[in-house]
Amino acid sequence: MKKTLIFLYTCLVLAAAAGLWFNRNGTYLAERSLWKLSREYDAIVNNTTGTPTQNYVFLLEKLDKFIRRYSPHRVVSVGYILRGRLLTVQGKYALARQEFDEALDMFAGQEALVVQLLLEEAQMYALAGDHQGVTDTYDRIISEHALTPHGMQGPLILAKYFVQKREAARAKEAYIAAIDHYRRLIEKYPDSQVEFQSRLLLAESFKFLEDWDKVLELHKETLLKFAAPEFWNRQSLLYVIQSINSATILRNKDFTTPVAIYSEFIQKYPNHPFNDDLTEYIRRIQYMEARTRETGAPVDASALEGAPVLEGAPAP
Amino acid sequence: MKAFWLMRSAAGTFADNKIVAAPLYLLLFLYLAALEVLYFIPFAPLRKHLGPVVQRLFGDLFLHYPHHLLLLPKLFQYAQLAVYLFFGSLLIPVSIALIDQVYHQRPASLRKAFGRAVRAYPQVLLLLTLMMTVMLWKMGLLDLLVQRAARIRSAAGPFKLLKDVMLFGAPYINLLLDIVIQTFFAAAIPAVVTGAGRIADALRMNFRLVKQYRATVFGLIFVPSLLHVPLHLLRATAVFTDTLPETTVILLAAGACVNVFVEGMVYAGLTILCLTPKEGA
Numbered sequence: 245m246k247k248t249l250i251f252l253y254t255c256l257v258l259a260a261a262a263g264l265w266f267n268r269n270g271t272y273l274a275e276r277s278l279w280k281l282s283r284e285y286d287a288i289v290n291n292t293t294g295t296p297t298q299n300y301v302f303l304l305e306k307l308d309k310f311i312r313r314y315s316p317h318r319v320v321s322v323g324y325i326l327r328g329r330l331l332t333v334q335g336k337y338a339l340a341r342q343e344f345d346e347a348l349d350m351f352a353g354q355e356a357l358v359v360q361l362l363l364e365e366a367q368m369y370a371l372a373g374d375h376q377g378v379t380d381t382y383d384r385i386i387s388e389h390a391l392t393p394h395g396m397q398g399p400l401i402l403a404k405y406f407v408q409k410r411e412a413a414r415a416k417e418a419y420i421a422a423i424d425h426y427r428r429l430i431e432k433y434p435d436s437q438v439e440f441q442s443r444l445l446l447a448e449s450f451k452f453l454e455d456w457d458k459v460l461e462l463h464k465e466t467l468l469k470f471a472a473p474e475f476w477n478r479q480s481l482l483y484v485i486q487s488i489n490s491a492t493i494l495r496n497k498d499f500t501t502p503v504a505i506y507s508e509f510i511q512k513y514p515n516h517p518f519n520d521d522l523t524e525y526i527r528r529i530q531y532m533e534a535r536t537r538e539t540g541a542p543v544d545a546s547a548l549e550g551a552p553v554l555e556g557a558p559a560p
Numbered sequence: 561m562k563a564f565w566l567m568r569s570a571a572g573t574f575a576d577n578k579i580v581a582a583p584l585y586l587l588l589f590l591y592l593a594a595l596e597v598l599y600f601i602p603f604a605p606l607r608k609h610l611g612p613v614v615q616r617l618f619g620d621l622f623l624h625y626p627h628h629l630l631l632l633p634k635l636f637q638y639a640q641l642a643v644y645l646f647f648g649s650l651l652i653p654v655s656i657a658l659i660d661q662v663y664h665q666r667p668a669s670l671r672k673a674f675g676r677a678v679r680a681y682p683q684v685l686l687l688l689t690l691m692m693t694v695m696l697w698k699m700g701l702l703d704l705l706v707q708r709a710a711r712i713r714s715a716a717g718p719f720k721l722l723k724d725v726m727l728f729g730a731p732y733i734n735l736l737l738d739i740v741i742q743t744f745f746a747a748a749i750p751a752v753v754t755g756a757g758r759i760a761d762a763l764r765m766n767f768r769l770v771k772q773y774r775a776t777v778f779g780l781i782f783v784p785s786l787l788h789v790p791l792h793l794l795r796a797t798a799v800f801t802d803t804l805p806e807t808t809v810i811l812l813a814a815g816a817c818v819n820v821f822v823e824g825m826v827y828a829g830l831t832i833l834c835l836t837p838k839e840g841a
Contacts, residue, residue: 279805
């Protein structure tokens with residue numbers, strides 16, 4: 245029995261050793277190394293008292309070793325991103341760009357990774373204050389990866405970037421370009437998830453240009469055209485309803501239009517899962533209207549904030 | 561005091577007759593093998609076969625470092641339960657039968673002990689299933705209480721105290737309740753193996769023992785179970801799991817060792833207690 249037990253425990257240890265040895269260059273161990281390097285990276289960038297240059301150099305070397313050891317695993321892309329970020333923090337933008345370009349060559353064809361790397365590159369340009377670099381990188385995301393989530397939102401992100409940088413003229417230009425882009429997508433992919441998303445993003449672009457009629461028209465059309473629940477999640481439905489309410493009730497004290505839109509929806513789709521929530525919205529809007537007329541007080545937006553949780557909509 | 565005497569006797573039995581501990585080493589081996597398999601799920605070649613199961617049940621994230629190590633305690637808990645029920649029901653009775661042989665000064669025969677354990681297997685499996693069901697039901701109830709306590713919003717006063725006790729003390733309350741439940745069932749297993757035969761007789765004998773030696777049985781289970789406390793404390797210390805997630809594996813392996821040690825001490829002590837009154841009679 246003693247010998248059997250010794251044999252069994254030896255097998256257990258040997259199996260563990262063999263498992264680790266055969267997977268020494270595998271994804272899991274690469275992830276483990278990366279996790280440790282990420283923690284070192286966090287410690288450096290979150291150090292508010294100043295990090296000695298030597299620490300940057302050490303971590304850059306470690307990341308380089310990691311990249312060389314585990315290439316061409318997917319996780320290596322994060323190694324490149326961390327190196328690029330470290331170089332960006334140090335103000336070595338040209339070297340950071342080199343890192344991102346090298347990674348882009350290595351992972352060409354893996355769309356999600358490429359988009360992630362391009363976003364990092366755009367972030368690097370933004371920190372360098374290179375507006376043209378940001379624009380070019382986003383243009384690349386928009387043109388080459390148009391249907392990825394970042395590709396879809398790219399035109400809006402770029403416009404918001406210029407707003408943030410107080411470049412009013414370029415921001416307006418970017419919003420107009422975004423509108424053209426989303427209109428093209430709507431034409432190119434009718435009745436699809438792409439059209440649905442493009443409509444929401446188009447409305448968002450019109451919001452910036454304060455063209456509230458267009459916002460309202462788009463949301464009304466979207467709600468009525470894309471009634472199938474698979475298009476929606478809680479966030480998108482709340483966003484559309486709040487946008488409709490803002491464009492009507494809060495801006496013009498117009499209580500009739502939202503009620504008309506929601507009623508039309510309920511009438512058109514009598515057994516729709518959103519109907520209970522929309523009915524509750526109608527009830528609240530009508531109550532708000534009566535209160536506002538009665539007291540003459542300004543519209544209290546908070547009355548709609550505690551509105552239904554939209555349980556009919558799937559979670560995002 | 562009798563509980564300590566029983567523990568000393570149990571330890572003496574293990575020390576003088578190494579073969580008595582052999583089934584327990586085998587049980588520990590099975591626990592550790594299960595842990596090893598679960599740890600290696602994200603590695604080749606297991607990833608190909610078990611990866612999709614984890615992916616479907618818990619999500620792709622848990623096949624990656626360090627999230628896999630967050631899931632590992634839960635998976636190991638299920639695995640341990642299965643090993644304990646199906647293999648523990650055989651191996652613990654083997655150990656009990658060996659103690660019986662030693663107690664009656666007969667030569668310790670693994671073969672004979674195994675034969676007795678196989679005969680008692682259905683009854684022991686049923687008893688352990690019953691005990692585990694009660695424990696799982698209690699755990700579910702405790703979870704509900706913890707969830708309710710988490711919703712207490714008082715920042716001071718008795719409700720705040722209750723919330724703190726429930727949130728931070730849950731593992732210890734769980735351990736204490738486990739000991740209480742085990743006190744009411746544990747002696748039935750040695751009773752089945754040492755001669756009661758039928759479950760009803762074993763339970764009757766168990767309740768008689770618990771009634772007669774309530775403090776002794778409780779103490780016999782409680783004292784070795786205290787070894788779980790440092791493990792709970794270490795597990796609760798985020799320093800380990802945050803800086804070195806692999807500590808989870810070491811703590812789980814240590815937990816398995818403690819489990820087997822506690823089981824060994826408890827069942828050896830209870831077997832001796834079961835046999836003692838018989839001798840007196």
